[in-house]
Amino acid sequence: LNKPKIVVLGAGYAGLTTTKRLLQKLSPEQAEIVLVNKHNYHYESTWLHEVAAGTINPNQARVMISDVINPNKVRLVYDSVVKINKDEQRVVLENSEIEYDYLVVGLGFESNDFGIKGMAEHAFAIEDIDSSRLISEHIEYQFAKYNNEENVEDESLHILVGGAGFTGIEFVGELADRVPELCKKYDIDRNRVKIINVEAAPSILPMFDKELVAYAKKSLEDRGVEIKIGAAISECTEEGFIVGDDKELIKAGTVVWTGGVKGSSVLGNSGFELTKGKVNVDADLRMKGEENIFVIGDCSWVWNKEADRPYPPTGQLAMQEADVVAANLAALLTNQPLTDFVFHDKGTVASLGISDGIGNIFNDYKLQGKAAAAMKKVVDNRSLFLMGGTKLVLKKGKFRPF
């Protein structure tokens, strides 16, 4: 008898956690498990702002999948998903095709420029290891060439960041620490460098309360970040952003857009019905109207009944969804009832650089400064622990004193 085949797409927080849980719940006789991922490594998406700023080495943020998933128990396929053909229960990859009985889609996020003219062409985006490393190398190149070429404009040293949500603010926080190091390395006066954050909304970090937001804003400004709120970007050109009603051009040698994300473009390419770039799922995390397709992490919207809106996409949410998906797959294979997903919010901590941060944990306990930065490192190391145990924490963990 053929075993049912479970195919998991994406080895991010959602896909990798699902695969690990499936291994715990199912015996090899119960199902064949296949994990498909673009690269042979998993990366910690929540650390990408540090890779982009150059405050950590890209290798620290990535983990070989075969180090955390036993390749004798799961078929590991390193290839890019192009399209899902749900009528034929087939996934089209760049180099092959795979059939499935059950599918878990965890292909994560892509940058969303909301159609702002020129953004896709001229701005960098923090999307994965490669795109983040490119940003840090580009910034370093601007510094390296500054004293080596004639007629270099000061603006080439400026770093312009669109969006003051989680990613944008965590990124400028890292830059505030990185820029003085680069100035020292390349003999450049710190006053020549600008870090500018531009946000259309009236506040930064809308998910935190006013007191913590005020703390974050002051901390960043004290360390030389210029924050322009209520400033909508109408266009991105080769030179920088065009901002506000008076169409001010803010020039910079490095321009990064962090203002929004949407689900993987594979969803649209597969003809799935999308709401704001993601799939709506039922409470059991299956795609609406589908018996055998689960969509989780940044690819789906899960409705929060209490708040009457979807849960915001986070790594924490993706990992909790993965637990329920694995349980529900096991239930489907044994004809048991499926479980509805319930989110247990453990709080949120945003870093503002290596030794500063803000956080809201355990039902509204507020943290700021070094305590928040320390908590962030605990959260990051815990994520490693869940992926690969103590060994991985010792290898890749964050222990740098501050």
Ligand code: FAD
């Ligand atoms: P991802 O982690 O993006 O994983 C997707 C996986 O799919 C990747 O391995 C990718 O390589 C693979 N993939 C993508 N496309 C294809 C394809 N076509 N074919 C094959 N493989 C593919 N959340 C928090 O909870 N706390 C935080 O502090 C926090 N900080 C963040 C900081 C930054 C800078 C960013 C960018 C995000 C942050 N988030 C945070 C959000 C969090 O990272 C995401 O919500 C989370 O990564 C979603 O997990 P996922 O598994 O859905 O997707």
